[in-house]
Amino acid sequence: MAIRRAAAFGLVTAVVFVACLAECGGGGGSSADGGHGDSTIGNPFGDGGAPITSLTIQPQNPTVPVTITNGAVSTMPITFTALSGTLVVPASFSLDHGELGVLVAGTGVFTASGNQSGVGTVTASDSNGVAADGGPVSATTSLTVTIAMSQNGKPPAGDAGGGNSLGGNNGVGGNDYGGPVDPTTKTVLDGPATAPSSAQELGFLYPYDKTVWPQGVLAPLLQWQSTHASATTAVKIHLSEMGFTFDGYYAGPGFVNEPIDEAAWSKALYGNQGDPLEVDVTITDGTTAWGPITEHWNVAGGVLQGTVYYNSYNSQLSGSGNGAVLAIQPGAISPSLAIPGSDTDCHVCHEVSSNGGTLFMMDHTYTTEGSYDLTMSGAQIQSYVGTSTAADGTSNSAKFVWSGVYPDGTFAMTSSTHTVVYTTLDSDLYRRDTANHVTYGGAITETGWTSAVTQAITPSFSPDGAHLAFNFWTGPGDGTTVARSGHSLDMMDFDCGQGTVDGGAPSQCGGTTYAFYNLRELYYDTTRYVGWPGFTPDSKGIVFHNAVQSGSSGWADDQISTWDGAEAELWYTDLNPMPQPLRMNWLDGLDGTSTSYLPTNTNHPNDTILNYEPTVNPIASGGYFWVVFTSRRMYGNVAAGDPYSGYTGAPIPKKLWVAAVDINPTPGTDPSHPAFYLPGQELNAGNSRGFWVVDPCMANGNSCVTGDECCNGFCRQDADGGGLVCSNNPGGCAQQYEACTTDSDCCGGGTQLTCVNGHCAQKSPN
Secondary structure (H helix, E strand, C coil), rough: CHHHHHHHHCCCCCCCCCCCCCCCCCCCCCCCCCCCCEHHHHCCCCCCEEEECCCEEEEEEEEEEEECCEEEECCCCCCEEEEEEEEEECCCCEEEEEHHEEEECCCCCECCCCCCCEEEEEEEEECCCCCCCCCCCCEEEEEEEEEEEECCCCCCCCCCCCCCCCCCCCCCCCCCCECCCCCCHHHHHCCEEEECCCCCCEEEEECCCEEEEEEECCCCEEEEEEHEEEHHHEEEEEEEEEEEEEEEEECCCCCCEEEECCCHHHHHHHCCCCCCCEEEEEEEEECCCCEEEEEEEEEEEEECCEEEEEEEEECCCCCCCCCCCCEEEECCCCCEEEECCCCHEEEEEECCCCCEEEEEEEEEECEEEEEEHHCCCEEEEEEECCEEEEECCCCCCCCCCEEEEECCCEEECCCEEEEEEEHHHCEEEEEECCCCCCCCCECCEEEEECCCCEEEEEEEEECCCCCCEEEEEEEECCCCCCCCCCCEEEEEEEEEECCCCCCCCCCCCCCEEEEEEEEEEEECCCCCCCCEEECCCCEEEEEEEEECCCCCCCCCCCCCCCCCCCCEEEEECCCCCCCEEEEEEEHCCEEECCEEEECCCCCCHHHEEEEEEEEEEEECEEEEEEEEEEEEECEEECCCCCCHHHCCCCCCCCCEEEEEEEEECCCCCCCCCCCEEEECCCCCCEEEEEEEEHHHHHHHCCCCCCCEEEECCCEECCCCCCCCCEECCCCCEEEECCCCCCCEEECCCCCCCEEEEEEEEECCCC
């Protein structure tokens, strides 16, 4: 996806080798052509010279400022010099972060690009010198690039702007960029401002303080409330972090929201050095300024991976004007149909394998479903027609609705009854097809399951394929663990000869017997119903839907639904021998004192209990796991109406949200962080059940950005020194997102990166 290409900046290294400067005369030790010869410095320093055994670089640790005003970049180049003692030495110069600018190796001249702020390392080397360890002589110094950016009015063409008919301006809705601010008003915005006396006078509605943002997502729409809104004629947005500042000025009447400049947002995220990113908003009526209001956000040092497949109702992409299964990638301005051609009918109730290869979905009859191969542009694998009889003597209808799909997509565990669309069969394993892709076969032979479990609701396999979590509704149990009629979350271990390493990515099942064992209860509440469990990528934790109040429609799934007044929280449990389930307060909207930080109005008195249906990205990014979930909470002032409203032609509050979750959290502590709205959704559609998966892998030779895109797990420069392509393991340590089996496979031997679900991931920053 295009936005992920930005991550490649960090892979660029500006290295151009220098031709040695000619020396005067032919003093002892110099080569015949007056060159460097035997690593001595010849005339004019005397015959024989002195061997080069060490270098230094001047200037040391320089800072290069860049100013960007209304898109125009201004900076001054600097020149690095290599010295041996006090003597200038010919050397080649290189820079480890080419995104900072261009370093000409032959001259040592560096010119900042203005693409990104940050710190890099400059290396000067002399291959003819001899260091103490016998290797070439080299020296290093840090190089810091700072950016001070300002924009008056709409950004230049190509720097975001515009808008789209589906997700609103830049996929986030609200106002487009305001116009330029006159000098007098700009002076007011830059001068002293009156601090608001309350959040009602001037306060943020969205985003939330302490949000963790991944790289590669669109800039958020800043939204606020103010008693001065009707008088507001201009607004100033200020961003600041180590090495980067941005001031944006926008004129227009009645400001209550404004997008962040997309170019400034990208520079802030990719240039972040681990410190908080501060955002300030100041408003004015042209005479008096109010503010600033301030929030501090954290930036994850990695690009969000994968694709979210979700149900959407009243989508403009559906010709039926009703249900559709859509796909959206982080950074996309708008979604697309998950299966090309599916816009001629209503399609809902989907499931997707975590490897991104297989999608199941139901049509408008609620009796016919199909499986689709996402590696073959959505080609149908098999259609399961409810009116026909399968080889096992049962109807095919709804066998895969809300099922737990095995990571490779070849089979799934049935969710039996207790959902609005369901199969009347008992829960069991079923293949997506048989060998000839025509006749649908019966249940897979297994041991340990049917003897203990009859009805498992919304089951889910772990990413390593070794566990199955589910709501244990009915069944005989194992003599110790019993069914709880919808009030418990349980788990069993699973072995099909998949050859997994704990927490690693599974291979396909290699055995002839599929065995379930070790039934145990993870959570039980006599008054609450649970469902929709989603494992973290390391298979060591589960995020799940915990109902506060069931819906009132009387439908079969009201206990764990999202409609008709249903209320729910998201909870987390680790999978230690003694699980400690707890509410994900920060994700749900509660601060460290269990006080809601979410905005309220008459339609939304308490949005902390309007969170449902989580799934977890199987790839860890930037030191975090990432949860996508359905929420009916206010989206600032853009979608603030009735949380249970249907299609009205206006923005609907039922949307997908994303939150960061700490890797390896302390047991018994909330691992979550405040959530953000997933950009690119259609504002006027009701969206739900985001199912997050990796993208189908690519074979060797295909262009790539990171190793998780590749079937063999490695993305490296091609043999001709060109772009990055999928490849075999080149040897050495694996980089972030590349394939691994244990921590020791990753660069740093587990100190810098850790192996999570078969891919190297950054360690959690906390």
